[in-house]
Amino acid sequence: xxxxDPISPSETPVGSIGVAPEGTVVIAIDAMGGDHGPRVTxxxxxxALKRDGSGRLRFLLHGDEALIAPELAKCPELKAxxxxxxxxxxxxxxxxxxxxxxxxxxxxxxxISSVKSGAAHxxxxxxxxxxxxxxxxxxxxxxxxxxxxxxxxxSWPNAKGGMGTVLDVGANxxxxxxxxxxxxxxxTAFHRAVRGKDKPTVGLLNVGSEDVKGHExxxxxxxxxxxxxxxxxxxxxxxxxxxxxxxxxxxVTDGFTGNIALKTAEGTAKFVKNLFKDALTSSLxxxxxxxxxxxxxxxxAKTVDPGAANGGPLLxxxxxxxxxxxxxEAWAYSNAVSVAISLAASAYATDIRKALAYVRKAHVxxxxxxxxxxxxxx
Amino acid sequence: xxxxDPISPSETPVGSIGVAPEGTVVIAIDAMGGDHGPRVTxxxxxxALKRDGSGRLRFLLHGDEALIAPELAKCPELKAxxxxxxxxxxxxxxxxxxxxxxxxxxxxxxxISSVKSGAAHxxxxxxxxxxxxxxxxxxxxxxxxxxxxxxxxxSWPNAKGGMGTVLDVGANxxxxxxxxxxxxxxxTAFHRAVRGKDKPTVGLLNVGSEDVKGHExxxxxxxxxxxxxxxxxxxxxxxxxxxxxxxxxxxVTDGFTGNIALKTAEGTAKFVKNLFKDALTSSLxxxxxxxxxxxxxxxxAKTVDPGAANGGPLLxxxxxxxxxxxxxEAWAYSNAVSVAISLAASAYATDIRKALAYVRKAHVxxxxxxxxxxxxxx
Numbered sequence: 106x107x108x109x110d111p112i113s114p115s116e117t118p119v120g121s122i123g124v125a126p127e128g129t130v131v132i133a134i135d136a137m138g139g140d141h142g143p144r145v146t147x148x149x150x151x152x153a154l155k156r157d158g159s160g161r162l163r164f165l166l167h168g169d170e171a172l173i174a175p176e177l178a179k180c181p182e183l184k185a186x187x188x189x190x191x192x193x194x195x196x197x198x199x200x201x202x203x204x205x206x207x208x209x210x211x212x213x214x215x216x217i218s219s220v221k222s223g224a225a226h227x228x229x230x231x232x233x234x235x236x237x238x239x240x241x242x243x244x245x246x247x248x249x250x251x252x253x254x255x256x257x258x259x260s261w262p263n264a265k266g267g268m269g270t271v272l273d274v275g276a277n278x279x280x281x282x283x284x285x286x287x288x289x290x291x292x293t294a295f296h297r298a299v300r301g302k303d304k305p306t307v308g309l310l311n312v313g314s315e316d317v318k319g320h321e322x323x324x325x326x327x328x329x330x331x332x333x334x335x336x337x338x339x340x341x342x343x344x345x346x347x348x349x350x351x352x353x354x355x356x357v358t359d360g361f362t363g364n365i366a367l368k369t370a371e372g373t374a375k376f377v378k379n380l381f382k383d384a385l386t387s388s389l390x391x392x393x394x395x396x397x398x399x400x401x402x403x404x405x406a407k408t409v410d411p412g413a414a415n416g417g418p419l420l421x422x423x424x425x426x427x428x429x430x431x432x433x434e435a436w437a438y439s440n441a442v443s444v445a446i447s448l449a450a451s452a453y454a455t456d457i458r459k460a461l462a463y464v465r466k467a468h469v470x471x472x473x474x475x476x477x478x479x480x481x482x483x
Numbered sequence: 484x485x486x487x488d489p490i491s492p493s494e495t496p497v498g499s500i501g502v503a504p505e506g507t508v509v510i511a512i513d514a515m516g517g518d519h520g521p522r523v524t525x526x527x528x529x530x531a532l533k534r535d536g537s538g539r540l541r542f543l544l545h546g547d548e549a550l551i552a553p554e555l556a557k558c559p560e561l562k563a564x565x566x567x568x569x570x571x572x573x574x575x576x577x578x579x580x581x582x583x584x585x586x587x588x589x590x591x592x593x594x595i596s597s598v599k600s601g602a603a604h605x606x607x608x609x610x611x612x613x614x615x616x617x618x619x620x621x622x623x624x625x626x627x628x629x630x631x632x633x634x635x636x637x638s639w640p641n642a643k644g645g646m647g648t649v650l651d652v653g654a655n656x657x658x659x660x661x662x663x664x665x666x667x668x669x670x671t672a673f674h675r676a677v678r679g680k681d682k683p684t685v686g687l688l689n690v691g692s693e694d695v696k697g698h699e700x701x702x703x704x705x706x707x708x709x710x711x712x713x714x715x716x717x718x719x720x721x722x723x724x725x726x727x728x729x730x731x732x733x734x735v736t737d738g739f740t741g742n743i744a745l746k747t748a749e750g751t752a753k754f755v756k757n758l759f760k761d762a763l764t765s766s767l768x769x770x771x772x773x774x775x776x777x778x779x780x781x782x783x784a785k786t787v788d789p790g791a792a793n794g795g796p797l798l799x800x801x802x803x804x805x806x807x808x809x810x811x812e813a814w815a816y817s818n819a820v821s822v823a824i825s826l827a828a829s830a831y832a833t834d835i836r837k838a839l840a841y842v843r844k845a846h847v848x849x850x851x852x853x854x855x856x857x858x859x860x861x
Binding site for chain 2: 381
């Protein structure tokens with residue numbers, strides 16, 4: 106990755122919006138990000154505000170005032186607590202991250218910078234993932250140094266009727282034992298903040314549950330976690346089908362496997378839904394049946410709507426960054442904003458920093474530490 | 484893995500059943516394998532025989548005559564072409580592979596040995612996977628030496644209405660570029676034999692479609708496959724959701740990722756099916772709707788029934804070995820037997836041997852060959 110000179114806060118254009126007032130929770134919105142821009146980001150933010158109802162929320166809407174203002178006029182409750190931070194620049198969905206890094210007056214750059222400066226507690230963007238990742242890393246910096254990129258966590262509906270957390274789903278293509286343990290720490294802090302469970306259980310994704318299964322990295326991480334890592338409620342190895350069963354709250358894996366598991370599950374859910382749809386429209390009789398069952402089917406559809414799980418945090422940064430799907434509509438976008446609110450309003454920021462510092466001191470070996478011998482399956 | 488002395492054919496107890504007669508296709512059945520034994524393996528085999536209708540099939544049913552004979556009496560068509568090879572020994576579902584390797588008169592050992600001796604063209608077992616793998620490797624040997632275990636291929640229903648092939652789904656937890664290319668060769672030979680498509684397309688599973696995506700092993704395999712490997716119709720990188728879409732016929736990945744993708748998909752399909760089921764029984768009105776749509780739903784259910792895809796071959800061996808799910812019922816078991824019949828009746832055995840020899844000579848580098856430099860994503 107090419108790295109331009111790090112920017113100093115004085116160079117950023119956020120001075121004018123000051124520091125978040127005491128007692129408020131301020132969310133910076135990259136209003137231009139995503140396939141639909143302010144048409145989705147503004148009403149989506151308004152919906153999240155309505156759901157929160159704490160009265161503490163404030164929003165910084167970064168982007169083109171001419172496009173944001175008309176949308177904001179339709180959302181008077183949001184308008185009362187929002188400030189438009191105007192810029193006519195934005196990062197294109199297909200823009201190279203290296204180029205985005207150099208353009209400091211884009212809505213994305215300014216939105217992230219407002220977290221760095223203390224004007225906002227969290228930032229949400231539905232924009233270019235590569236640019237979001239590169240800019241977040243450059244502006245906010247990682248808490249922990251040995252990750253190339255911030256891992257992304259995703260929320261995954263399960264048979265227990267709740268949402269599990271799976272990470273990393275796409276940032277780091279290889280992960281050693283230390284990184285897997287750091288993911289466990291980050292996933293625990295995220296799940297606690299967003300799902301409100303004090304001691305979420307953590308499982309390590311593998312091809313079987315016995316100690317000897319899997320490659321060296323997962324077996325080494327398993328050994329350390331089983332011995333006990335402070336603050337992690339470790340369950341043990343889990344398999345692919347345990348994610349949907351909800352066997353544990355947090356599933357930890359490398360970004361390669363996690364990304365493929367997530368996309369495979371999305372593809373499978375779509376495939377099965379389409380088969381049902383085809384079956385329910387295949388004859389006059391089945392169409393009538395579908396009509397009678399329509400209310401129940403509609404209620405169910407919301408459970409598996411990917412929009413319900415929208416809002417993947419980029420973890421391990423000095424600041425809260427939440428990614429929304431680029432194609433999200435207002436309801437889905439509102440869920441990403443709610444994730445940012447939960448993280449910003451909770452003890453997450455101090456939690457994750459303390460836990461990572463602790464785990465690094467106590468458990469994360471330096472590269473010189475000899476690795477455990479590779480056990481063979483007998 | 485502990486390795487007892489290799490056995491010589493003269494020591495195996497299969498001499499009495501001779502060599503497969505000219506013009507026949509002989510399938511060896513481990514009749515005792517699986518959760519249900521002969522109660523499933525015998526009628527399942529009978530169903531596959533009925534479906535084939537070629538008149539060329541013969542079966543060797545390895546196991547306890549006292550249990551097999553009563554089941555066989557109910558299947559006169561099978562009885563006419565089957566020979567019971569009696570043994571009262573069998574491998575337990577939870578038996579350690581190392582122990583199974585030493586017991587030469589089990590139904591599993593004898594069934595595999597009947598392929599080695601030439602008495603049968605293929606073997607099917609629903610028994611202990613670890614034991615099947617260890618015994619197959621010891622008795623039949625691998626064609627290619629640098630794989631620790633035979634990769635397992637699975638059949639995966641897709642939105643194009645057909646079955647894709649995905650491998651490896653669980654045997655080898657790490658795979659370098661050479662092994663991924665060998666999987667592509669094996670998957671092509673399998674798909675051609677079983678799905679009847681002459682030049683199946685092959686995709687390499689990754690986290691994105693650009694050349695720079697993924698870890699070193701997939702990028703190196705991609706580079707070689709893109710340059711062209713004889714006999715492989717290479718499409719390029721595919722992502723997790725492409726499996727269900729049916730973007731390519733054969734999806735190649737390492738055994739760790741493949742196993743997790745498969746189990747995640749199975750878990751997701753079950754989760755979504757259960758949500759539909761719950762919705763369709765949640766009220767009197769929706770129950771009535773489900774009743775009207777029942778014929779269509781039943782037809783659909785067969786498409787996603789895992790039994791339709793039952794029958795995973797252990798590839799790269801000097802002999803055809805097909806694994807059935809341990810819990811398979813007769814219909815699912817019959818599908819595993821059909822896979823074995825397709826492989827045995829086709830040019831698969833010579834195909835795969837020739838293709839592997841060719842690819843090893845032309846493309847597979849020795850361990851001394853320098854690896855491509857690790858490209859970083861910019």
